[in-house]
Amino acid sequence: MTEVAGRIEIYGQCEIVMANTTSLPTLQDVAAAAGVSTATVSRVINFPAQVAPATRAKVEATIAQLGYSPHFGARVMAARRTNTVGAIIPTMENAVFARGLQAFQDELSAHGYTMLVASTGYSAANEAEQVKALVARGADALLLIGHKRDQAIYDFLAAQGIPTIITWAFDPSSGRPSVGFDNAAAMRDMARQVIDMGHRQLALISAETASNDRAMERYLGIQAAMQDKGLPEENLLFIETSYGIEEGAIAFKQAMSASNPPSAVFCGNDVLAVGALRQARDSGIHVPDDVSIIGFDDIELAQVAYPPLTTVHVPHREMGRLAAAALIGWLKDGTPPNTVELLAYPVMRSTLAPKD
Amino acid sequence: MTEVAGRIEIYGQCEIVMANTTSLPTLQDVAAAAGVSTATVSRVINFPAQVAPATRAKVEATIAQLGYSPHFGARVMAARRTNTVGAIIPTMENAVFARGLQAFQDELSAHGYTMLVASTGYSAANEAEQVKALVARGADALLLIGHKRDQAIYDFLAAQGIPTIITWAFDPSSGRPSVGFDNAAAMRDMARQVIDMGHRQLALISAETASNDRAMERYLGIQAAMQDKGLPEENLLFIETSYGIEEGAIAFKQAMSASNPPSAVFCGNDVLAVGALRQARDSGIHVPDDVSIIGFDDIELAQVAYPPLTTVHVPHREMGRLAAAALIGWLKDGTPPNTVELLAYPVMRSTLAPKD
DNA sequence: GAATCGCATGTAAGCGCTTACACTTTCTAC
DNA sequence: GTAGAAAGTGTAAGCGCTTACATGCGATTC
Numbered sequence: 156m157t158e159v160a161g162r163i164e165i166y167g168q169c170e171i172v173m174a175n176t177t178s179l180p181t182l183q184d185v186a187a188a189a190g191v192s193t194a195t196v197s198r199v200i201n202f203p204a205q206v207a208p209a210t211r212a213k214v215e216a217t218i219a220q221l222g223y224s225p226h227f228g229a230r231v232m233a234a235r236r237t238n239t240v241g242a243i244i245p246t247m248e249n250a251v252f253a254r255g256l257q258a259f260q261d262e263l264s265a266h267g268y269t270m271l272v273a274s275t276g277y278s279a280a281n282e283a284e285q286v287k288a289l290v291a292r293g294a295d296a297l298l299l300i301g302h303k304r305d306q307a308i309y310d311f312l313a314a315q316g317i318p319t320i321i322t323w324a325f326d327p328s329s330g331r332p333s334v335g336f337d338n339a340a341a342m343r344d345m346a347r348q349v350i351d352m353g354h355r356q357l358a359l360i361s362a363e364t365a366s367n368d369r370a371m372e373r374y375l376g377i378q379a380a381m382q383d384k385g386l387p388e389e390n391l392l393f394i395e396t397s398y399g400i401e402e403g404a405i406a407f408k409q410a411m412s413a414s415n416p417p418s419a420v421f422c423g424n425d426v427l428a429v430g431a432l433r434q435a436r437d438s439g440i441h442v443p444d445d446v447s448i449i450g451f452d453d454i455e456l457a458q459v460a461y462p463p464l465t466t467v468h469v470p471h472r473e474m475g476r477l478a479a480a481a482l483i484g485w486l487k488d489g490t491p492p493n494t495v496e497l498l499a500y501p502v503m504r505s506t507l508a509p510k511d
Numbered sequence: 512m513t514e515v516a517g518r519i520e521i522y523g524q525c526e527i528v529m530a531n532t533t534s535l536p537t538l539q540d541v542a543a544a545a546g547v548s549t550a551t552v553s554r555v556i557n558f559p560a561q562v563a564p565a566t567r568a569k570v571e572a573t574i575a576q577l578g579y580s581p582h583f584g585a586r587v588m589a590a591r592r593t594n595t596v597g598a599i600i601p602t603m604e605n606a607v608f609a610r611g612l613q614a615f616q617d618e619l620s621a622h623g624y625t626m627l628v629a630s631t632g633y634s635a636a637n638e639a640e641q642v643k644a645l646v647a648r649g650a651d652a653l654l655l656i657g658h659k660r661d662q663a664i665y666d667f668l669a670a671q672g673i674p675t676i677i678t679w680a681f682d683p684s685s686g687r688p689s690v691g692f693d694n695a696a697a698m699r700d701m702a703r704q705v706i707d708m709g710h711r712q713l714a715l716i717s718a719e720t721a722s723n724d725r726a727m728e729r730y731l732g733i734q735a736a737m738q739d740k741g742l743p744e745e746n747l748l749f750i751e752t753s754y755g756i757e758e759g760a761i762a763f764k765q766a767m768s769a770s771n772p773p774s775a776v777f778c779g780n781d782v783l784a785v786g787a788l789r790q791a792r793d794s795g796i797h798v799p800d801d802v803s804i805i806g807f808d809d810i811e812l813a814q815v816a817y818p819p820l821t822t823v824h825v826p827h828r829e830m831g832r833l834a835a836a837a838l839i840g841w842l843k844d845g846t847p848p849n850t851v852e853l854l855a856y857p858v859m860r861s862t863l864a865p866k867d
Numbered sequence: 868g869a870a871t872c873g874c875a876t877g878t879a880a881g882c883g884c885t886t887a888c889a890c891t892t893t894c895t896a897c
Numbered sequence: 898g899t900a901g902a903a904a905g906t907g908t909a910a911g912c913g914c915t916t917a918c919a920t921g922c923g924a925t926t927c
Contacts, residue, residue: 179671181913192877197915207875222670227649228587229913232882237584239648247613249811250605257603257630269648272628274613292595292625293583314578315535400815429815436817455605459756459785461792461817537883548907553885563905585883588912 189217241289250454258475303368341499342376353510358392358417403430425450443508462505545573597645606810614831635722659724697855698732709866714748714773759786781806799864818861
């Protein structure tokens with residue numbers, strides 16, 4: 156063994172080989188190889204226009220030859236920004252946030268930003284942790300879903316000077332920049348139509364409202380519509396459940412076995428609605444003849460479900476894109492963007508019918 | 512103005528205020544405030560056991576009071592690692608990769624790593640770019656989908672010393688560590704059963720095979736089964752299309768209008784299958800009485816579709832979790848993990864019936 | 868032809884943290 | 898009691914990059 160080790164030292168080449176395997180080329184290596192200063196190499200990378208064409212070509216060739224790529228950490232540290240934007244969403248497991256997020260990312264990428272995602276599993280404590288984690292990782296800005304969270308989180312973000320945009324909700328009174336829609340109004344509009352169709356006994360299968368203002372708003376929207384139309388509050392059966400198709404199915408069964416079963420079942424989101432739909436089928440309950448089912452979100456699932464789901468359309472893509480644009484502008488100008496309200500509106504498909 | 516500026520200098524306090532608003536507290540600030548060295552503060556954060564309890568308490572209090580949180584870039588630079596793992600997937604827009612990715616992230620989080628996601632939109636060029644981008648951002652390791660990509664990408668990754676794991680595929684001959692399943696074998700198993708049920712005229716609505724080895728393998732799997740069962744190659748109508756429900760619908764229409772329409776239509780993934788299913792319904796074609804439809808992936812959509820989709824179950828969660836575990840081990844030990852083969856198997860639901 | 872300008876490039880000072888090493892103090896074992 | 902180990906802490910050298918500022922030099926102006 157010692158002999159071998161000794162031998163290795165004899166061959167000068169080996170040192171080079173070892174250097175290659177143990178460490179990547181640095182800016183300095185490139186500068187040395189190209190016969191220029193580190194500043195020039197840095198400029199070639201960041202502000203190519205500032206460098207004479209001949210020099211630039213030489214440096215670019217050297218970069219390619221050495222396979223150099225800038226060290227992220229060093230760059231972050233020297234430039235004091237990461238060009239990274241964080242997004243914290245409740246879950247990645249289904250399409251509710253995926254489409255919006257994809258649009259968000261596309262827009263960010265187009266402007267040279269990278270997206271960092273974290274999911275909370277609908278847990279507030281988890282969210283607080285993820286906010287800290289993303290900020291610690293140098294997220295220059297953050298996207299959050301909904302307004303409702305501990306004030307401490309907002310204080311932290313403000314103290315760290317992290318531009319933060321709220322999406323999936325609209326509440327101008329909050330004073331926080333947001334790109335979203337009015338959950339209550341959208342659900343209210345839908346509920347009005349449902350009531351106008353003659354439905355009197357209603358149910359809402361809702362996501363948990365405790366830390367989810369979107370769910371709460373949707374609930375309030377139905378209540379508002381009922382009040383408008385003179386329906387007493389007790390005509391709404393409110394069932395709160397956690398997220399998932401199965402949960403929707405269970406809740407639907409529960410709703411239908413009530414002493415006064417509803418003729419229209421609202422669901423806080425399409426995933427729950429699809430679960431309800433499946434349960435109806437399994438129980439031989441015909442939709443929409445026996446009961447109407449109404450979703451919220453208009454994710455792909457809604458169109459593919461059978462019967463195609465009547466739901467509230469949410470402009471996911473638009474929301475993601477505009478949120479990214481707002482954040483990019485904020486990062487550039489240093490001034491918070493205006494709050495943007497998008498429209499979410501009922502989409503009539505086949506799971507809602509008049510009650511005769 | 513000069514007067515004002517002069518005044519500011521008079522008040523010592525102002526300097527402090529300005530420092531507060533313009534920059535976050537640093538390790539050094541904490542050290543100074545706590546009356547210890549920067550090394551001690553660093554230890555409190557990274558190796559608390561090494562610090563005397565009294566000192567630690569004091570430092571922790573100071574950290575809390577100042578609202579200090581370590582600067583990511585500086586940390587990365589000094590420690591030469593980011594604790595970040597990148598994942599590059601074709602798309603985030605639907606559930607195909609979402610569940611696996613969620614499991615991947617959960618496992619990473621549990622071990623103190625953060626996930627960086629990038630999507631390629633099924634474009635090879637885009638993928639090459641994203642690989643570079645994630646590496647440049649300091650991803651310590653990478654998750655990729657499928658084996659097929661330019662050798663240059665593998666060379667780049669090797670040169671940069673980035674542990675990389677392949678998922679959603681299994682090809683021990685590649686010599687690359689992977690956690691996945693044998694797409695060809697899974698599809699072959701399914702196809703055998705379909706043929707055994709009496710189907711002779713088949714179709715495959717496939718994702719584009721050019722840069723997607725999973726799609727290609729699935730195609731080959733059907734061919735293998737046909738050969739086993741003595742069906743001539745021309746009994747398979749092969750339709751290649753891009754990704755999406757709509758695309759599946761269009762391709763299905765095309766398949767059924769062939770001169771020799773298939774009695775069983777395989778789909779390269781559930782999204783295409785659900786599109787086919789919808790198109791069948793819209794065209795008054797009854798599934799599975801008139802035609803059988805078979806998916807692949809077993810995403811949530813498959814269970815919710817009507818009729819529930821017969822498909823090939825892919826162990827998404829397990830795959831994500833194990834991929835993360837493999838990568839974490841690799842990062843720790845420095846030795847590549849063994850390739851893991853998971854089992855993907857047919858799930859019989861209601862869209863496949865015997866051909867009489 | 869001297870003064871001026873502006874472009875291309877170089878010099879070098881950090882950015883905020885980790886960590887090897889050194890040092891001091893306290894314990895342990897005989 | 899003392900040598901040696903162990904534990905706690907400090908010192909200071911970078912990590913690889915960006916960028917303010919300095920420098921050099923050819924082009925322009927009068």
